[in-house]
Amino acid sequence: MQATVEPIYNDVRYLSAAQLDQLDLTMGQIIEILExxxxxxxxxxxMMPPKIFFHRGGPRFYSSMVSASPALGYAGCKWQSGDPENSARGLPYIQGLYILTEDTTGQMRAIMDAEWITGRRTAAASGLVVKYQARAEAQTLGILGCGLQGRRHLEAVNAVRPDIAHCLCYDIQPDRQEKFIDEMSGEFGFRVESGASAEVVARAADVLVTGGPIESDRKPVIQPDWIKPGALVVTIDYDSYVTDGAIQAMDLVLTDDEGQIADARLNEGKFPGVNRIDATVADLVTSGKGRRASKDERILAFNLGIALEDLATAIEIFGRAEAKDVGTLLPLRNATRD
Ligand SMILES: NC(=O)c1ccc[n+]([C@@H]2O[C@H](COP(=O)([O-])OP(=O)(O)OC[C@H]3O[C@@H](n4cnc5c(N)ncnc54)[C@H](O)[C@@H]3O)[C@@H](O)[C@H]2O)c1
Structure with missing residues (x-):
C-alpha cells in the first residue's frame, strides 16, 4: 500500500514596490545578476519564447514575457501593460505583475510588482553592454527620452563607468526635460545638461541611450553621421529612433536575443533595416565575440528586454524577501482543503 504524503503548501509571497525597496538590491548587483x-x-x-504583444492602438500594448530555467530552479511570467499617455494620468508608462514559480514543486511562490523590476533590469542590461562596449575615453552619456528609463540609466551607467559624469538629455516634451535636469543633476555624480534636439544629443554622445516610445508606425530620425566615431548606441525602444541607414552603417550590431528580433520582424514589422546581427549580449559576456576591437568602432546594441532578465531579478528578490521576511503572505488555499 502506498504511504500517504502530506502535501506542504507554501503561501504566496506578495511584494509591493515599497517592499521591494526594502531589500536593498542595488543597480550594480542587478547588473551582476544579469551577467x-x-x-x-x-x-x-x-526556455524563453519571444514576448507576446497585443496592440491596443498606437503605442499602447499588453505584453507577456515568460521563461523557465530548471538550472536556476524557477520559472516565471510577467504580465504588463504599456501606455505613454499614462503620464498625463500621473501613472507609469509600463505597469505589471510578475509571478515566480518554483521548479521542483511547481508551486507559485511569489507575486511582485513588475514595474520595479522592469525599471531596473532594463537599465541594468544596458549597463552590462556599456561595461563591455563603451570606449575607455567615453565622457558623455546621451539620453533621448527623459522618463523612468532615462533616470535609471544614469544609475546603471554610473555603476559600471563612474568616470562618465556628463549627461546631455533631450525629451520631446520640454517640461519633462527640465524636470529630468532638475531631478538628476548631481545624482550619481552626473552633470546633466539640456540638448537642443535629438541630433545635438546624438552627435555629442559617447554612449547614447534611446528611450522614446515604441511606435507601431516608426518614424526614426538618427542618421548615420549623427553617431560619432567610437560611440556606443543602446536602444531600448527597438528601432524606433535609429534609421535603417544608421543601423547599416554601424561596425557592430548586437542584441540581447536574436530570436526576439526575428519574431518582432515577422509579427510586428519591426527591424526591417537589420540585415545582420554580429553577436548577442550572451556572446559578449561569455566568449568575447562582438567586443569592441578599436576605439573608433561604432557599436549598436538592440536591447529588446528579455524574460530571463525578469526571472533572474525575481529569483534574487524572492531569496532576499524570504531571508528578511519582507512581503505579505497570501494563502493560495484554505486551511481545510477539499
Ligand atoms: N527594452 C526594454 O527592455 C524596455 C523595458 C522597459 C521600457 N522600454 C521602453 O523604453 C521606453 C521608455 O520607457 P519609460 O518607462 O522610460 O517611459 P516614460 O514614459 O517614463 O518616458 C518616456 C519619455 O520619452 C519622451 N519622448 C516621447 N517621444 C520622444 C522622442 N521622439 N524623443 C525624445 N523623447 C521622447 C516622453 O515625453 C517621455 O518623457 C519605452 O519605449 C518603453 O517601451 C523598453
Missing part, C-alpha cells in the same frame, strides 16, 4: 544569467542563456539552459 550571470547571460552565462546560463549561453549554456542553453533557459
Amino acid at each position: 550571470a544569467a547571460f552565462w546560463v542563456k549561453a549554456e542553453g539552459k533557459v
Whole structure:
C-alpha cells in the first residue's frame, strides 16, 4: 500500500514596490545578476519564447514575457501593460505583475510588482553592454527620452563607468526635460545638461541611450553621421529612433536575443533595416565575440528586454524577501482543503 504524503503548501509571497525597496538590491548587483544569467542563456539552459504583444492602438500594448530555467530552479511570467499617455494620468508608462514559480514543486511562490523590476533590469542590461562596449575615453552619456528609463540609466551607467559624469538629455516634451535636469543633476555624480534636439544629443554622445516610445508606425530620425566615431548606441525602444541607414552603417550590431528580433520582424514589422546581427549580449559576456576591437568602432546594441532578465531579478528578490521576511503572505488555499 502506498504511504500517504502530506502535501506542504507554501503561501504566496506578495511584494509591493515599497517592499521591494526594502531589500536593498542595488543597480550594480542587478547588473551582476544579469551577467550571470547571460552565462546560463549561453549554456542553453533557459526556455524563453519571444514576448507576446497585443496592440491596443498606437503605442499602447499588453505584453507577456515568460521563461523557465530548471538550472536556476524557477520559472516565471510577467504580465504588463504599456501606455505613454499614462503620464498625463500621473501613472507609469509600463505597469505589471510578475509571478515566480518554483521548479521542483511547481508551486507559485511569489507575486511582485513588475514595474520595479522592469525599471531596473532594463537599465541594468544596458549597463552590462556599456561595461563591455563603451570606449575607455567615453565622457558623455546621451539620453533621448527623459522618463523612468532615462533616470535609471544614469544609475546603471554610473555603476559600471563612474568616470562618465556628463549627461546631455533631450525629451520631446520640454517640461519633462527640465524636470529630468532638475531631478538628476548631481545624482550619481552626473552633470546633466539640456540638448537642443535629438541630433545635438546624438552627435555629442559617447554612449547614447534611446528611450522614446515604441511606435507601431516608426518614424526614426538618427542618421548615420549623427553617431560619432567610437560611440556606443543602446536602444531600448527597438528601432524606433535609429534609421535603417544608421543601423547599416554601424561596425557592430548586437542584441540581447536574436530570436526576439526575428519574431518582432515577422509579427510586428519591426527591424526591417537589420540585415545582420554580429553577436548577442550572451556572446559578449561569455566568449568575447562582438567586443569592441578599436576605439573608433561604432557599436549598436538592440536591447529588446528579455524574460530571463525578469526571472533572474525575481529569483534574487524572492531569496532576499524570504531571508528578511519582507512581503505579505497570501494563502493560495484554505486551511481545510477539499
Ligand atoms: N527594452 C526594454 O527592455 C524596455 C523595458 C522597459 C521600457 N522600454 C521602453 O523604453 C521606453 C521608455 O520607457 P519609460 O518607462 O522610460 O517611459 P516614460 O514614459 O517614463 O518616458 C518616456 C519619455 O520619452 C519622451 N519622448 C516621447 N517621444 C520622444 C522622442 N521622439 N524623443 C525624445 N523623447 C521622447 C516622453 O515625453 C517621455 O518623457 C519605452 O519605449 C518603453 O517601451 C523598453
